[in-house]
Amino acid sequence: MLPYKDFPTIGEGNTPMIQVKNLCEELGLKNLWIKNEGQNPTGSHKDRMSPLIIARAKSIGMESVAVASSGNAGASIAAYAAAGDVECIVLTTESMNPIWKQAIEKTGATIVYTKEAMKRWELMKGNVENGIWYPATNFINPPVGSNPFGVQGYKTIAYEIIEDSEEIPNIIIVPCSRGDLLWGIWEGFKEVFDAGMIHSLPRLIAVEPFPRLKKVLEGQPYVDSFIGDSTYTPSVGGITVTYQALKAIQESNGEVVVIPSHQAETEQKHLGKHGIYAERSSSLVVGALKYLIKKQAIQEEDKILLLISSNGYKELF
Numbered sequence: 674m675l676p677y678k679d680f681p682t683i684g685e686g687n688t689p690m691i692q693v694k695n696l697c698e699e700l701g702l703k704n705l706w707i708k709n710e711g712q713n714p715t716g717s718h719k720d721r722m723s724p725l726i727i728a729r730a731k732s733i734g735m736e737s738v739a740v741a742s743s744g745n746a747g748a749s750i751a752a753y754a755a756a757g758d759v760e761c762i763v764l765t766t767e768s769m770n771p772i773w774k775q776a777i778e779k780t781g782a783t784i785v786y787t788k789e790a791m792k793r794w795e796l797m798k799g800n801v802e803n804g805i806w807y808p809a810t811n812f813i814n815p816p817v818g819s820n821p822f823g824v825q826g827y828k829t830i831a832y833e834i835i836e837d838s839e840e841i842p843n844i845i846i847v848p849c850s851r852g853d854l855l856w857g858i859w860e861g862f863k864e865v866f867d868a869g870m871i872h873s874l875p876r877l878i879a880v881e882p883f884p885r886l887k888k889v890l891e892g893q894p895y896v897d898s899f900i901g902d903s904t905y906t907p908s909v910g911g912i913t914v915t916y917q918a919l920k921a922i923q924e925s926n927g928e929v930v931v932i933p934s935h936q937a938e939t940e941q942k943h944l945g946k947h948g949i950y951a952e953r954s955s956s957l958v959v960g961a962l963k964y965l966i967k968k969q970a971i972q973e974e975d976k977i978l979l980l981i982s983s984n985g986y987k988e989l990f
């Protein structure tokens with residue numbers, strides 16, 4: 674079900690699905706799981722995307738892969754490029770957290786800094802169009818999302834949830850920026866459903882730090898740019914959305930919840946009290962869950978899965 678069978682691997686995937694009993698009781702729920710993507714080799718779900726991108730680059734004879742990233746994608750692609758013996762260029766801004774910078778540098782990748790985040794795309798576009806770099810992430814506006822060969826890797830999250838569940842969760846809450854993760858998970862579920870191997874599909878709930886996808890659902894064109902505060906959640910702070918993200922929400926009969934960036938630390942502490950140290954961007958999922966419980970959009974019987982996309986050990990401030 675993946676575009677390549679042979680790809681560099683450093684132990685990605687098969688992350689645990691944990692039932693968090695105390696959090697369940699505290700929130701008055703019966704079935705609540707966390708799938709912790711922070712347990713991947715570079716500490717985020719991006720490790721499901723990177724191997725396939727390196728495989729693709731190699732299969733078409735490219736020797737350099739470029740990634741525009743605020744941290745997680747850069748660290749992941751850099752590690753898999755090193756494992757696959759491909760050159761890696763990470764385009765970022767000076768605001769990248771030094772822990773990520775260090776991790777990227779140790780792989781031998783080159784970091785290039787641009788003044789503004791959107792300038793990364795311009796630089797990438799030039800070098801992709803003249804055939805020097807193979808693009809791992811989006812570089813055109815309006816955006817089409819990250820490299821589609823890579824996004825296929827997120828389907829494995831759905832496969833694992835299906836394999837690990839007695840009954841598939843009916844609600845999955847996912848931290849969202851442009852929506853690659855959301856779309857990949859949805860595609861995975863749909864494929865298994867279409868093959869007749871499962872008989873229900875979950876509703877996907879996207880959580881974002883300021884209204885982007887929410888505005889699109891309310892009618893704003895998805896090709897617009899959306900300005901908002903993402904000071905404490907840079908990993909999910911982009912100013913664009915994709916058509917795929919919109920489609921995943923619409924097709925799954927899902928919903929978008931906005932949990933402001935400044936609330937991320939409170940949510941991070943809440944998870945921390947239950948032993949889960951998530952990146953602040955990922956911690957927004959608990960805020961979304963509490964919001965949905967409060968507005969009675971979640972019932973005691975619902976089977977809910979929180980997707981923790983990244984661990985907190987990489988955050989300094």
Ligand SMILES: Cc1ncc(COP(=O)(O)O)c(C=O)c1O
Nearest residue numbers: 849850851852853854908982983
């Ligand atoms: C921690 C974290 N969570 C979630 C995401 C999901 O982003 P997207 O919706 O663009 O796939 C990202 C992507 O950069 C991330 O770093």
